[in-house]
Amino acid sequence: MFTCRNQPCGEQWEMSDVVIKNEGQGLLFRCPMCGARNYVERFDGEDGSVLYEQIEGRPATGPMAE
Numbered sequence: 001m002f003t004c005r006n007q008p009c010g011e012q013w014e015m016s017d018v019v020i021k022n023e024g025q026g027l028l029f030r031c032p033m034c035g036a037r038n039y040v041e042r043f044d045g046e047d048g049s050v051l052y053e054q055i056e057g058r059p060a061t062g063p064m065a066e
């Protein structure tokens with residue numbers, strides 16, 4: 001579950017509700033309601049599945065860090 005970090009919005013979304021992509025500053029999704037950028041971090045689950053976790057602000061690593 002993700003929560004839009006845009007305070008007046010604050011909508012909650014399932015992972016299936018949003019599109020996660022990299023616009024050059026790290027992985028993020030845009031809130032379907034207000035369009036705010038919400039940054040996420042990718043994790044690989046133990047069973048090989050891909051998980052995303054919402055992070056505060058922007059990722060510490062730059063786009064060249066991969």
Ligand SMILES: [Zn+2]
Pocket residue numbers: 004005006009010011031032033034035036
């Ligand atoms: Zn929003």
